Amino acid sequence: MHPLIIPLFIPHAGCPHACLYCNQRLTARETDDLPRPEQIRATVREWLRRSPGRSAEVAFFGGSFTLLPRERQERLLDAVQPLVDAGQLSGIRISTRPDGLDEAALAFLRDYRVRTVEIGVQSLDDEVLQRAGRGHRAAESCAAIGRVAGAGFHTGAQLLPGLPGDTPERSLASLAGVIGAGAQFVRIYPALVLTGTGLAQLHATGGWQPPSLDATVRLCARMLLLAAKAGIPVIRLGLQSDEGLVAGETVLAGPWHPALGQLARGELYFLLVCALAGGLAGAPEQVFCHPRRIADVVGHARRNLVRWHQRGLAVQRVLADAGLAPDELVVQSCGHRMSGSILTTLNDEEML
Ligand code: SF4
Secondary structure, eight states: OOOEEEEEEOTTTTOOOOOTTOOHHHHHTOOSSOOOHHHHHHHHHHHHHHSTTOOEEEEEESSOGGGSOHHHHHHHHHHHHHHHHTTSOSEEEEEEOGGGOOHHHHHHHHHTTEEEEEEEEEOSOHHHHHHTTOSSOHHHHHHHHHHHHHTTOEEEEEEOTTOTTOOHHHHHHHHHHHHHHTOSEEEEOOOOEETTSHHHHHHHTTSOOOOOHHHHHHHHHHHHHHHHHTTOOEEEESOOOOTTOOBTTTEEESSOOTTHHHHHHHHHHHHHHHHHHTTSSSOOOEEEEOGGGHHHHHOGGGHHHHHHHHTTOOOOEEEEOTTSOTTEEEEEETTEEEEEEHHHHOOGGGOO
């Protein structure tokens, strides 16, 4: 089981930048104040109480942790050291910018037993980075990933496909680039137009249109496939829905959906059934999948069943088969069966 990740937001703290798309205060619903040590410990204990016996890591997200004044980093990390000593926390995670990860910063994090470092890469295309006002280039991100991974940290990269100047090909190249640089996991947050951001102004004046939800689902499906083929987990796809992220209020435009991850995973199973159906004499009546994948195969709001019917594929039932791997499906028609896997049957070149 994956460790429980206990998020502690330090929005915008330590960050001297103003990226075009960023409104950390809004998405994290916090103030500029850092959480106090007793608040941190109380939050951790409450999460642990709700998930007894589960391995847990505390995560300082938002802002740019290593760009905080050192004394403030110490205060945050000191607060959780007793919980690490007591075995209540198995690790500490932080997120930060690529240009906040020099050797001194890494030595400091190691001293405080930080295990996981998530790097806000967003894109590996210099034009996209420049238009987003990131203030660093792609080469710095790749170097930071290599340095962090080389220093023994569990290393993640956050990507933001769909920014101005981005294309599906550039997003895929960014994903391939962070994997090639040594990222061990990724998070994918398609760009959204949030209130109070430069992107909102650009959008309001007609200077840019975000990609559609359908196009984003297709792109994210392909990114999932590329990562899966490389053996790299995508631990998050899309911003979480919470009270601070409301379509039409805080999210002005862009491909936001509360179940974006399921839509993208469902797209892969949709395409796999279509591909396998071509090898059957008749339309597939039944589809078998791993028990934990039924919801993804059926699709959000039964979307895949509807789309298969529109294509003349009259899938009647999706059934569990514990003998199948999560990436595998079997389709059946009149006693004939075809099996395949997302990883080996789908051709990611043909998916956009
Ligand atoms: S570096 Fe991060 S916190 Fe700072 S403005 Fe950019 S996205 Fe926001």
